[in-house]
Amino acid sequence: MTPEQYFERVPKSVDMNIRSELYSTNEFTFAVAVILSAQATDKKVNEITPALFAAAPTPARMLALGEDGLKSHIRVISFFNNKAKSIMGLAARLMDEDGNNDENYKFPARYHNRDSLMTLPGVGQKTANVIMNVLWGAPNIGVDTHVFRNAHRYGWVGGDANTPEKVEEQLLKKIPKKYHGIVNHVMVLHGRYICKALRPKCADCPVANLCAARDKTV
DSSP: OOHHHHHHHGGGGSOTTOSOSSOOSSHHHHHHHHHHHTTSOHHHHHHHHHHHHHHOOSHHHHHHHHHHHHHHHHTTSTTHHHHHHHHHHHHHHHHHHTOOOOTTOOOOGGGSSHHHHTTSTTOOHHHHHHHHHHHHOOSOOOOOHHHHHHHHHTTOSOTTOOSHHHHHHHHHHHSOGGGHHHHHHHHHHHHHHTSOSSSOOGGGOTTTTTOOOTTOOO
């Protein structure tokens, strides 16, 4: 199955209006949600973020909440201590540089590129890719567990692609540029609900007749 075949069919089977299933209220809270989602499911993150973002929807209010207050909201999330430090660092940096306390917070334009975003606390390459793709439609690929697994499952990347960064590098070369903006969104939703790690729902898959994965269920 080629990427062209996949990206011509699969987008018709997912909700393309949903840019991310992570709950957020503005650009700052989306970044926080992405940080929290590392090695945690979106479902688990979404259980705690409505209350957190009601209390701290901006960098200023996150700082006012304090690290202990933040931890009280996120302690059910894996690695919550480290994530709390990153989120407080992010809030402090944005407040120092910007001072924006608008509940419809938007990142300053200087952060609308990956290198600049990755200078912020808690923002690695995957997090930056997801933020840029979801918020600003940039053609970046955030390689989460679904993208990583299925890129290998479909044979789109080689066995040497053993990190998210290497998978992204190979996917950007393998997948035609016209699809780059939707790769993350489509592969995540398809991987989460249809082409799952265990017992993929091949009977419901729009590319089942094209797929040569060894673990097909039909």
